[in-house]
Amino acid sequence: LLKPKEVRRTPQSLQIIWSDSRLDQIPLAHLRAQCTCAVCREFIQMPPYQEPRFERSRTITSLDLVGNYGLGVMWADSHRSIYAFDRLRALRNDPEREAG
Numbered sequence: 001l002l003k004p005k006e007v008r009r010t011p012q013s014l015q016i017i018w019s020d021s022r023l024d025q026i027p028l029a030h031l032r033a034q035c036t037c038a039v040c041r042e043f044i045q046m047p048p049y050q051e052p053r054f055e056r057s058r059t060i061t062s063l064d065l066v067g068n069y070g071l072g073v074m075w076a077d078s079h080r081s082i083y084a085f086d087r088l089r090a091l092r093n094d095p096e097r098e099a100g
């Protein structure tokens with residue numbers, strides 16, 4: 001299983017260095033739009049892909065590891081997202097991102 005070796009926050013993106021040394025830079029608006037929690041799936045209904053309108057919805061307040069399988073993200077609007085590592089790996093090259 002590939003895991004993040006290092007995770008850094010910038011004002012606009014999340015930078016992840018993976019255990020295979022790949023570096024991903026994921027824009028925060030994109031990351032939030034890809035939240036897979038039940039609330040986002042049910043009410044925002046992904047797809048269609050929709051980036052968050054509000055600054056606080058694309059601002060991270062804290063990051064933590066969830067077990068040994070995922071990354072937890074706490075957003076400034078009090079929403080919590082959990083991204084499994086394999087899901088996180090796929091975000092960089094998301095075809096919907098390219099299309100949008």
Ligand SMILES: [Zn+2]
Pocket residue numbers: 035036037038039040041079080081
């Ligand atoms: Zn969510």
